[in-house]
Amino acid sequence: MEVDFSGIKVIGFDADDTLWVNETYFRETEEQFAELLENYETKNKIDQELFKVEMDNLNLYGYGIKGFVLSMIESALDLSNNTISQTTISQILDLGKKMIAHPVELLDGVEEVLEELKDKYRLIVLTKGDLLDQERKLEKSGLSEYFHHVEVLSDKKEHNYKNLLDHLDIHVKEFLMVGNSLRSDVLPILNIGAKAVHVPFHTTWAHEMVSQDEQVNDHLKLNSLRDILKYLNK
Incomplete structure (x- = not known):
């Protein structure tokens, strides 16, 4: 034009x-998050739930990795009916820290x-x-x-x-x-x-x-x- x-x-x-590069790392982390929760739901359902929670939380947390991590934790609690282990919560937090530290x-x-x-x-x-x-x-x-x-x-x-x-x-x-x-x-x-x-x-x-x-x-x-x-x- x-x-x-x-x-x-x-x-x-x-x-x-x-x-x-930014979005690539979010997609990779979503894949790892779905693997952590594979005993609770299908990957498709996990992806849908996480996106829904992210949208619900945008006005609270805004954009960025920290809000994304909080939404992953909330999704994990919802999908597991609040039975998710402390170990898995720690693993989710580690995923977020890895994103922040990425070159x-x-x-x-x-x-x-x-x-x-x-x-x-x-x-x-x-x-x-x-x-x-x-x-x-x-x-x-x-x-x-x-x-x-x-x-x-x-x-x-x-x-x-x-x-x-x-x-x-x-x-x-x-x-x-x-x-x-x-x-x-x-x-x-x-x-x-x-x-x-x-x-x-x-x-x-x-x-x-x-x-x-x-x-x-x-x-x-x-x-x-x-x-x-x-x-x-x-």
């Missing part, structure tokens, strides 16, 4: 599954893109999740030097973006958001009048999926983050 990024001055990057794996082309753009645009990170965990991942990533500002949002809806852009004195017409989620990184950005680039990740959390009716075409979709340089270096 034809795009015009000539007026862009600030570029916001999502973090998880845009700058580095940060940058996605292909990330550092090359940031290096190319850092002197031409104001670069910021706009992500959601647990503040401590996201700060830890950014530090481990070695990418901090590229960004003027880092914001960990409780959610990514229109008002979250608008309030932040107002706070940072960024005009909506001068802002471009880059991310892997249509629901969080593209649709709300288009709705407030800014521009967005969608770089899909091979694994998407069910909560971030959008229906066919919700999908739009007035944004740029790329196969790789590196491809954005073709449009920003014109």
Whole structure:
């Protein structure tokens, strides 16, 4: 599609599954969680119950590993009718700690893109999740030097973006958001009048999926983050 990024001055990057791998580790942990509970229910039922509990708890815990671990424990109690052993609870906690301690794996082309753009645009990170965990991942990533500002949002809806852009004195017409989620990184950005680039990740959390009716075409979709340089270096 034809795009015009000539007026862009600030570029916001999502973090998880845009700058580095994230969702893959959640899926792997769900597999291990299902194995721990295989004596109580089928894998399909365990997956469904965990997702339901996660959705019920989003308003309480928000996004991130810590809320995910609490939801796993609650699901284990529900599925076992409160008979789950202390040993299994400890194993679930260990799964969460392993996720938090996991090395940060940058996605292909990330550092090359940031290096190319850092002197031409104001670069910021706009992500959601647990503040401590996201700060830890950014530090481990070695990418901090590229960004003027880092914001960990409780959610990514229109008002979250608008309030932040107002706070940072960024005009909506001068802002471009880059991310892997249509629901969080593209649709709300288009709705407030800014521009967005969608770089899909091979694994998407069910909560971030959008229906066919919700999908739009007035944004740029790329196969790789590196491809954005073709449009920003014109």
